[in-house]
Amino acid sequence: xxxxxxxxxxxxxxxxxxxxxxxxxxxxxxxxxxxxxxxxxxxxxxxxxxxxxxxxxxxxxxxxxxxxxxxxxxxxxxxxxxxxxxxxxxxxxxxxxxxxxxxxxxxxxxxxxxxxxxxxxxxxxxxxxxxxxxxxxxxxxxxxxxxxxxxxxxxxxxxxxxxxxxxxxxxxxxxxxxxxxxxxxxxxxxxxxxxxxxxxxxxxxxxxxxxxxxxxxxxxxxxxxxxxxxxxxxxxxxxxxxxxxxxxxxxxxxxxxxxxxxxxxxxxxxxxxxxxxxxxxxxxxxxxxxxxxxxxxxxxxxxxxxxxxxxxxxxxxxxxxxxxxxxxxxxxxxxxxxxxxxxxxxxxxxxxxxxxxxxxxxxxxxxxxxxxxxxxxxxxxxxxxxxxxxxxxxxxxxxxxxxx
Amino acid sequence: xxxxxxxxxxxxxxxxxxxxxxxxxxxxxxxxxxxxxxxxxxxxxxxxxxxxxxxxxxxxxxxxxxxxxxxxxxxxxxxxxxxxxxxxxxxxxxxxxxxxxxxxxxxxxxxxxxxxxxxxxxxxxxxxxxxxxxxxxxxxxxxxxxxxxxxxxxxxxxxxxxxxxxxxxxxxxxxxxxxxxxxxxxxxxxxxxxxxxxxxxxxxxxxxxxxxxxxxxxxxxxxxxxxxxxxxxxxxxxxxxxxxxxxxxxxxxxxxxxxxxxxxxxxxxxxxxxxxxxxxxxxxxxxxxxxxxxxxxxxxxxxxxxxxxxxxxxxxxxxxxxxxxxxxxxxxxxxxxxxxxxxxxxxxxxxxxxxxxxxxxxxxxxxxxxxxxxxxxxxxxxxxxxxxxxxxxxxxxxxxxxxxxxxxxx
Numbered sequence: 157x158x159x160x161x162x163x164x165x166x167x168x169x170x171x172x173x174x175x176x177x178x179x180x181x182x183x184x185x186x187x188x189x190x191x192x193x194x195x196x197x198x199x200x201x202x203x204x205x206x207x208x209x210x211x212x213x214x215x216x217x218x219x220x221x222x223x224x225x226x227x228x229x230x231x232x233x234x235x236x237x238x239x240x241x242x243x244x245x246x247x248x249x250x251x252x253x254x255x256x257x258x259x260x261x262x263x264x265x266x267x268x269x270x271x272x273x274x275x276x277x278x279x280x281x282x283x284x285x286x287x288x289x290x291x292x293x294x295x296x297x298x299x300x301x302x303x304x305x306x307x308x309x310x311x312x313x314x315x316x317x318x319x320x321x322x323x324x325x326x327x328x329x330x331x332x333x334x335x336x337x338x339x340x341x342x343x344x345x346x347x348x349x350x351x352x353x354x355x356x357x358x359x360x361x362x363x364x365x366x367x368x369x370x371x372x373x374x375x376x377x378x379x380x381x382x383x384x385x386x387x388x389x390x391x392x393x394x395x396x397x398x399x400x401x402x403x404x405x406x407x408x409x410x411x412x413x414x415x416x417x418x419x420x421x422x423x424x425x426x427x428x429x430x431x432x433x434x435x436x437x438x439x440x441x442x443x444x445x446x447x448x449x450x451x452x453x454x455x456x457x458x459x460x461x462x463x464x465x466x467x468x469x470x471x472x473x474x475x476x477x478x479x480x481x482x483x484x485x486x487x488x489x490x491x492x493x494x495x496x497x498x499x500x501x502x503x504x505x506x507x508x509x510x511x512x513x514x515x516x517x518x519x520x521x522x523x524x525x526x527x528x529x530x531x532x533x534x535x536x537x538x539x540x541x542x543x544x545x546x547x548x549x550x551x552x553x554x555x556x557x558x559x560x
Numbered sequence: 561x562x563x564x565x566x567x568x569x570x571x572x573x574x575x576x577x578x579x580x581x582x583x584x585x586x587x588x589x590x591x592x593x594x595x596x597x598x599x600x601x602x603x604x605x606x607x608x609x610x611x612x613x614x615x616x617x618x619x620x621x622x623x624x625x626x627x628x629x630x631x632x633x634x635x636x637x638x639x640x641x642x643x644x645x646x647x648x649x650x651x652x653x654x655x656x657x658x659x660x661x662x663x664x665x666x667x668x669x670x671x672x673x674x675x676x677x678x679x680x681x682x683x684x685x686x687x688x689x690x691x692x693x694x695x696x697x698x699x700x701x702x703x704x705x706x707x708x709x710x711x712x713x714x715x716x717x718x719x720x721x722x723x724x725x726x727x728x729x730x731x732x733x734x735x736x737x738x739x740x741x742x743x744x745x746x747x748x749x750x751x752x753x754x755x756x757x758x759x760x761x762x763x764x765x766x767x768x769x770x771x772x773x774x775x776x777x778x779x780x781x782x783x784x785x786x787x788x789x790x791x792x793x794x795x796x797x798x799x800x801x802x803x804x805x806x807x808x809x810x811x812x813x814x815x816x817x818x819x820x821x822x823x824x825x826x827x828x829x830x831x832x833x834x835x836x837x838x839x840x841x842x843x844x845x846x847x848x849x850x851x852x853x854x855x856x857x858x859x860x861x862x863x864x865x866x867x868x869x870x871x872x873x874x875x876x877x878x879x880x881x882x883x884x885x886x887x888x889x890x891x892x893x894x895x896x897x898x899x900x901x902x903x904x905x906x907x908x909x910x911x912x913x914x915x916x917x918x919x920x921x922x923x924x925x926x927x928x929x930x931x932x933x934x935x936x937x938x939x940x941x942x943x944x945x946x947x948x949x950x951x952x953x954x955x956x957x958x959x960x961x962x963x964x965x966x967x968x969x970x
Contacts, residue, residue, distance in 0.1 A: 281877050288878050306790075310804075379584040400957060432591055432594075432596065464580055495795055511796045
């Protein structure tokens, strides 16, 4: 432990780890951006990392430190010990960009990480501070990478052609000279596959689900939150219990019943079933919010001669508008993303929802970029909604995400 | 005068309030019991029934009628068929309206004519029953017009098949089948691994993410929104993206790993044991860490900063502050999240179904419902698995309510 807390040792170790992290990050980023061959070089990272860590510990002049490290990294480029190794066809300019990116993103954060470290034995505080700063930087890179890469791949693949995909799966660069041809997958999806119709079906099914859910859950939630009656506690428990029942268990009897009554393969059948899956969630979220409203306002309304229903319509609902927006968004999201029931109940391509339509694209006869374009079409509206109304959405998620 | 006492019966006002409450709840209760309670009960019923996917089509007579010339004689021909190859029909027969201008020259024993109404009765027939009934007639009028009228009137078939869903035949075969041997243990193991590792993993990863964002800096809002992406986007989009990304032939990840020299040959991430189970669990963690992240971050931001200042004064190091101050404060929300996520991960179906289809050792209980009912077409066995799931859930929820009622908030 005491060896680990020697400033020199800590700095060298952190420098080593960080150099590897950055080398991998830069190599992956450049590979994905250009399709060329980049990979981290072990020995280069070893020397430059330890050296950079030590330099950051001893050299406190930031300009000198960054400039010197960058020069050294570029110099290493001409030896076999470069921190980045390249495939045969990588132009020199790309090599230079890669090495410079490596140098800057290695040494600059290292200097910040080791700001409290010093040569010689460090106290626990300075040591942990350096470790935490390293872990924080590491965390940002890892989380951003794991979240972004799948979405990046999804969007970029949808712009590629089949041949380009098979030739080099790593090449996600966009060939702008193709012009409108870039959007060929989308044009074909909307033209031949009828995705415009699916988009519309998904949209109105989701909106109707939201409306029906609210119509049922608002009165129910108000009763559970405000009115006293026997069995109130039992009722609010059974709400929770009911929405713990997994969909697949219900899907089987629903499939049987719908097959026998002819509701299978119809959109109204779907609209009948979706709200029931969301009413318990909505009821649960809303009653929590109603409870938080001051009861005095409602009592004042009652004293002034309003009936209960008028109180709900004129006082409670306007006050709980933000909660209603959150609940609506959340329910919309559930309905829009719903896959299992749509998959089981719909067979006829003219009645598909968007998720069912995308599932149809998952076949060996349909090129990969069509599937990814379908995924993008399904994701974009919900993302736009999410980014535009993030405040409400996050609230809805926290209040309702007992389900998921 | 007696001393005033509080009323012991329920007052009119109170009764009215209760009535209103039930009135407001009634629509919800009605629709929820129709679509949730009823199916739940029926799943118990079905799980004791030897019913397959093909049994869902009801057994009924299929009829076709035509008027034609055969050997110089006009005949009305009826084709009568049992829709099922296996199931018998009891009291099979049909009746048909015979228009004016058509007279039968002779009728077989099974048929009788009452005015213009022809009725033929076969009685009980076996599965696969298929017969032509030719009735010679004399025509009085334009043959083509009469043909149109005769073939225009649909014969009405009757006779009832034995419906497996409603008869009194019960079996325990479904249960013995699903509890049978090695397969059940493999399914159970996959379920337990997926649920436990997935839940704990999502919690731990979410905790790390929350710690990263529990400070003020530029771009925090952007990062927070970004980290929620996996949870908000449609499952179908992200699952297929993962499959495309990890494809052994044209997947980018394999190309990347080969280029970096990590592996020599492509790895079939979703196709080989035990890697497939690990990968679907990793996917589960990836998709649901945002949820625990959101909850934990909200709780972290409500912790009083005075405490940390006091700890600083006492010389506590950052790790000590986390271990002795933050973690105990977060324990409540962590355990609630654990219970909830545990149940929901246990219930998860879509993710595994889309990623691997339950192959390569990733078949969990929920996937098994689908597998039995639709892939093997044995609805009864599927229902039996569903009953097992439901029983397990009831067990969880007893535990859940015992614990959750002590925790405020959720």
